[in-house]
Amino acid sequence: MSDRIHTLSGYFYEYQKSVTEPENFWARIADSFHWKKRWDKVVKWNFEEPNVQWFVNAKLNITENIFEKNLFAYGDRTAIIWEPSEPGEDSRSISYQELYEQVCQFANVLLSKGIQKGDRVIIYMPMIPEAAVAMLACARIGAIHSIVFAGFSATALADRINDCQAKAILTTDGNFRGNKKIAVKALVDEALEKSSVESVIVYKRTGQDIQMQEGRDFWWHEVTEGVSTSNKAETMDSEDPLFILYTSGSTGKPKGVVHTTGGYMVYTKYSFENVFQYSPGDVYWCTADIGWITGHSYIVYGPLLAGATTLMFEGVPTYPDPGRFWAVIDKHQVNQFYTAPTAIRALQAYGTEPLEPYKLDSLKVLGSVGEPINEEAWKWYYTHVGKSHCPIVDTWWQTETGGILVSPIAGITPTKPAFATLPLPGIQLAILDPEGNELTGNSVEGNLCVKFPWPSMIRTTWGDHERCKQTYFSTYKGMYFTGDGVKRDHDGYYRILGRVDDVINVSGHRMGTAEVENAINEHPLVIESAVVGYPHEIKGQGIYAYVICDTTNRTEDNLISEIKDMVAKIIGPIAKPDKLQIVPGLPKTRSGKIMRRILRKVAEGDTSNLGDTSTLLDPEVVNQIIAGKK
Numbered sequence: 303m304s305d306r307i308h309t310l311s312g313y314f315y316e317y318q319k320s321v322t323e324p325e326n327f328w329a330r331i332a333d334s335f336h337w338k339k340r341w342d343k344v345v346k347w348n349f350e351e352p353n354v355q356w357f358v359n360a361k362l363n364i365t366e367n368i369f370e371k372n373l374f375a376y377g378d379r380t381a382i383i384w385e386p387s388e389p390g391e392d393s394r395s396i397s398y399q400e401l402y403e404q405v406c407q408f409a410n411v412l413l414s415k416g417i418q419k420g421d422r423v424i425i426y427m428p429m430i431p432e433a434a435v436a437m438l439a440c441a442r443i444g445a446i447h448s449i450v451f452a453g454f455s456a457t458a459l460a461d462r463i464n465d466c467q468a469k470a471i472l473t474t475d476g477n478f479r480g481n482k483k484i485a486v487k488a489l490v491d492e493a494l495e496k497s498s499v500e501s502v503i504v505y506k507r508t509g510q511d512i513q514m515q516e517g518r519d520f521w522w523h524e525v526t527e528g529v530s531t532s533n534k535a536e537t538m539d540s541e542d543p544l545f546i547l548y549t550s551g552s553t554g555k556p557k558g559v560v561h562t563t564g565g566y567m568v569y570t571k572y573s574f575e576n577v578f579q580y581s582p583g584d585v586y587w588c589t590a591d592i593g594w595i596t597g598h599s600y601i602v603y604g605p606l607l608a609g610a611t612t613l614m615f616e617g618v619p620t621y622p623d624p625g626r627f628w629a630v631i632d633k634h635q636v637n638q639f640y641t642a643p644t645a646i647r648a649l650q651a652y653g654t655e656p657l658e659p660y661k662l663d664s665l666k667v668l669g670s671v672g673e674p675i676n677e678e679a680w681k682w683y684y685t686h687v688g689k690s691h692c693p694i695v696d697t698w699w700q701t702e703t704g705g706i707l708v709s710p711i712a713g714i715t716p717t718k719p720a721f722a723t724l725p726l727p728g729i730q731l732a733i734l735d736p737e738g739n740e741l742t743g744n745s746v747e748g749n750l751c752v753k754f755p756w757p758s759m760i761r762t763t764w765g766d767h768e769r770c771k772q773t774y775f776s777t778y779k780g781m782y783f784t785g786d787g788v789k790r791d792h793d794g795y796y797r798i799l800g801r802v803d804d805v806i807n808v809s810g811h812r813m814g815t816a817e818v819e820n821a822i823n824e825h826p827l828v829i830e831s832a833v834v835g836y837p838h839e840i841k842g843q844g845i846y847a848y849v850i851c852d853t854t855n856r857t858e859d860n861l862i863s864e865i866k867d868m869v870a871k872i873i874g875p876i877a878k879p880d881k882l883q884i885v886p887g888l889p890k891t892r893s894g895k896i897m898r899r900i901l902r903k904v905a906e907g908d909t910s911n912l913g914d915t916s917t918l919l920d921p922e923v924v925n926q927i928i929a930g931k932k
């Protein structure tokens with residue numbers, strides 16, 4: 303495998319090549335894939351419009367690169383190991399050949415429901431192998447999938463269905479979460495009241511009672527019955543959309559990040575193999591949910607393109623007890639384990655006792671993703687999970703980047719706690735100051751940008767290209783702006799400092815403050831609100847809401863829990879404010895802008911240095927807020 307980096311000097315060599323001769327570099331990587339027609343040009347781009355095209359005019363199908371290209375060599379190899387939520391239920395193991403047949407069969411089902419190339423299909427499913435089958439079946443026929451995290455509410459689901467004008471929804475009757483059964487189909491029914499959706503296909507997971515609407519709703523097991531398991535893959539252009547994934551931004555409305563086919567395929571496989579140093583036969587486990595980009599790129603596409611055995615876990619880290627992750631690692635002899643700092647901190651809080659019954663000796667590589675990992679959690683992970691011999695890859699990336707951009711190469715790049723270390727080949731970073739000057743050299747701190755395209759980058763935001771341009775390409779001319787602050791230390795290593803915009807990162811999940819405010823403002827007694835993030839021991843950041851409301855005839859406590867519950871209902875439980883303070887007013891400038899900087903300080907409990915408050919319309923309101931903080 304010539305694309306594999308084996309040494310540190312090899313990494314520097316490849317990195318250099320990727321910068322001096324990007325087209326030759328990526329052409330060499332892309333050559334190992336199966337293209338129905340080769341590209342005319344490797345990359346065409348400008349960051350003004352923006353317009354980015356990789357492997358221009360090439361034709362392919364990503365599922366042929368997972369299956370047809372390899373089945374002869376390793377059709378009987380396990381593609382997916384599935385571990386159910388309930389430890390007593392049997393796990394499942396699906397070979398590449400079996401997965402191929404299921405994908406082809408389901409692709410035929412989608413075709414029979416009138417789904418065509420370019421149509422949007424929403425997948426609203428828990429962590430079961432059929433969710434991966436659903437994704438790949440869409441890719442097989444050229445339908446654009448959009449996965450909505452199964453923990454999102456009916457309203458959030460409806461917004462996404464309407465934004466992308468989905469034609470079909472793939473879902474389940476219900477979902478197991480710890481010892482609870484969660485209604486899924488009922489939420490779909492609620493979301494579908496006014497919508498474009500023509501068919502709903504329901505996989506039976508829990509067996510709970512649900513309503514099926516004649517002519518619209520179909521059982522997965524019934525529609526697949528007797529359907530052919532062969533299917534001819536649709537021919538896709540390299541730049542045809544593969545999927546849309548909604549993510550939060552600075553404004554109230556989540557945006558549909560669009561990823562396309564050829565570049566995403568090349569980059570996810572390349573980054574997966576290199577970062578995790580995956581070798582055939584290894585068992586790889588990423589604990590993310592397929593509803594997030596991590597699940598797309600590093601549970602499904604990257605690993606399956608690399609012929610890996612990828613483990614899918616339906617449950618949560620603390621059920622039936624806080625040793626569950628460790629039990630699963632031993633049970634399936636996991637070699638690479640990839641999780642989020644929030645999970646590590648949550649488990650760290652139980653001490654090392656839950657680890658004692660387990661050997662964890664199959665582990666070779668540990669990964670971290672989603673938020674900055676604090677040094678203490680890094681060390682605990684390294685010492686107690688990795689037994690001081692497994693390198694940690696702290697992987698920095700985003701929904702928009704499609705794949706990992708900054709990360710150690712496991713076992714090759716020397717690591718430092720809390721540092722994502724160095725950019726992968728092909729990734730040309732820049733650090734900018736607020737005036738837009740690039741800060742060169744080491745020991746600098748500023749805003750993180752990328753100055754050259756990479757294959758798996760965002761192409762547009764669905765239905766609103768201008769928004770893509772404004773959000774990512776307008777802050778700094780000719781650069782992709784990430785929204786993150788970063789430090790490059792004296793060794794040239796990168797440490798991500800967190801978001802510099804109105805996005806908060808709660809347990810590795812992205813929330814827009816405006817989105818939460820909009821939900822709070824739906825309450826009839828709420829007059830105005832402002833939401834900020836604050837440091838939270840387990841979640842990384844918690845949600846702190848300041849709310850002005852009419853409290854006549856109501857007790858504060860009762861109103862607070864009512865508003866919090868309402869946010870959970872409107873967006874989903876992950877958006878529920880951790881703290882909600884009813885305030886008499888908000889600190890505003892004379893022009894009416896809320897000074898969030900002050901609210902952040904108060905939420906952090908750091909009121910000693912609030913900075914300049916002289917431009918405030920009513921400086922007294924700050925003292926009232928401080929006095930009212932519980």
Ligand code: WT7
Nearest residue numbers: 596671672673674696697698699700701798812
């Ligand atoms: C934001 C993107 C990428 C998959 C999961 C999140 C933060 C992500 C790291 C890391 C520090 C990180 C950034 C980024 N982030 N990984 N290793 N160290 N921060 O995807 O929901 O699009 O969120 O997560 O702030 O901008 P996402």
